[in-house]
Amino acid sequence: MDEQTVWRHIATQRRELADVIEGLDADPRVWDTPSLCDGWTVRDVAAHLTHGTLPMPRMLFEAARSGFRFNAVVDRMARADRSTPAQIASTLRAIADSRRHPPGTSAVEPLIDLLVHGQDLCVPLGIDRPMPADAAVTAAQRVWDMGFPFRARRRYAGRRLVATDADFAVGEGREVAAPIRDLLLLLTGRQAAVAGAG
Template sequence: MDEQTVWRHVGTQRRELADLIEALDADPQVWSTPSLCDGWTVRDVAAHLTHGTLPVPRMLVEAARSGFRFNAVVDRMARQDRSTPADIAATLRRVADSRRHPPGTSPVEPLIDLLVHGQDLCVPLGIDRPMPTDAAVVAAARVWDMGFPFRARRRCAGMRLVATDAEFAVGEGREVAAPVRELLLLLTGRHAGVSAAG
């Protein structure tokens, strides 16, 4: 997939998630629902989605506050963000076409973030959120290759992951066949929907 198409998917995902977040705003109780992302509520995940396009100087300050530990800064920022759902939706729309991404990452990382965290929000709330198959394949391939922070090769050691709806297969061992959306969740540490991997 060429870079232009990756960014087109990113913009679409941001706009769709902004719409979703606005729709959820009518029921405040959903925001305290545990998400698929360990330790985060639906609200934490929604707030995190707005952090990927922050200016580099702000990110450096936040990183310094957390001792330059990646997981610590991401977690602290999500939990401490006081944006309202309306604020979050507005920010996602405002940055929908931004091509800014954290230093040291590729344009695919924002796409991974949006695809996976979209499921983190929706699955616990019983919302079926379709995932573009071509985007999911690109995201899953990048997760498999990138190592940190997902360490997918180690996480899925002894498994051969085969998509049932796309040209995607990685790993060696016991076959786990599922739609690529579910394989992407498995590769990123979410086991929802992939019963064969349990």
């Protein structure tokens, strides 16, 4: 997928997720629902989606506060963000067309973040959120190839992961077949996404 198409998908995902977040019940129990992202609530996931385009000085400041440990800074910022759902939705719309992304990453990483965290947020709330197949294939291939932080190739050594609804197949060994949406979730550590994949 060319970079322009990646950015178009990113902008669409941000606007659609803004609509989802804005449409959720304001009941705090909804926002405190555990997400598919281990240790995060729906609120944490929603807030995190607004952090990828923060200015570099702010990112460096936050990284320094967490000892330049990637996972620690991401986790702390998500949990500490007290933005309201309306503010989160507004921010997502405001940054929809932004092409800023964290240093050392490609344009595909924000796409991975949006596709996967969109499911992290929606699945526990019973919302069926379709995933564009071409975007999911691009994201899944990047996750397979990139190593840190998912280390998917190592975790699924001895498996051949095959999409049942898209042109995607990686790995060697015992075949695990599932829709591309589920494979992307599996590759990014959502173990329950595909039964029998372990």
